[in-house]
Amino acid sequence: MINHEKYTAYCGLYCLDCIPSNKKLFNILNELENLLEEIKFDKYAELKSKTNEKFNDYSKFVEVLNEMKKLECVALCTEGGCKKNCKIRECVKEKNFQGCWECKEFKECELLDYLKGIHSIEHNLEMIRKYGVNNWADKRGKHYNWL
Incomplete structure (x- = not known):
C-alpha cells in the first residue's frame, strides 16, 4: 500500500x-x-x-x-527535495502545519500563485482538506495543466 x-x-x-x-x-x-x-x-x-x-x-x-x-529531484518535498529554498516549505514549517491545506488563506496565498498557473493546486488542497492526507491521492487533479 x-x-x-x-x-x-x-x-x-x-x-x-x-x-x-x-x-x-x-x-x-x-x-x-x-x-x-x-x-x-x-x-x-x-x-x-x-x-x-x-x-x-x-x-x-x-x-x-x-x-x-x-x-x-533526489528527495521528496517533505525530505527537503525539489526546490532547495522553497518559500512554501518555509511558510508551512513556520506555521507548524502539515501542509498548505491547513491554512485558511491558501486560496489567496501569493506563494502558491506561480503553481496555480501550472498545476491543480486549489483542487488538490481542497481534496486533502476534505479526505485527509492519506485518502486524497486518487482524487487529485491533473499535475500539469497541459496534460
Whole structure:
C-alpha cells in the first residue's frame, strides 16, 4: 500500500506525478548522455554540420540535456527535495502545519500563485482538506495543466 502522506508535498502536489521525480526520464537522459559520449557524437555532429546546418547547434542540445538532468529531484518535498529554498516549505514549517491545506488563506496565498498557473493546486488542497492526507491521492487533479 502506498503511503500517500509521504508523497504529498507541502503545497498539495503529489511528488510521484512531477517530471523532476520521473526516474525513467532521468535514467534515459543519463543513458543518452553516456551513449553520445561513447560514440563521440560531437565529432559526428561537426562533420554533419557541413551538409546540415542544424548540427551546428549540437552544443546547445548538450547544454539543454545537462540542464534537464539538473531538474531531477533526489528527495521528496517533505525530505527537503525539489526546490532547495522553497518559500512554501518555509511558510508551512513556520506555521507548524502539515501542509498548505491547513491554512485558511491558501486560496489567496501569493506563494502558491506561480503553481496555480501550472498545476491543480486549489483542487488538490481542497481534496486533502476534505479526505485527509492519506485518502486524497486518487482524487487529485491533473499535475500539469497541459496534460
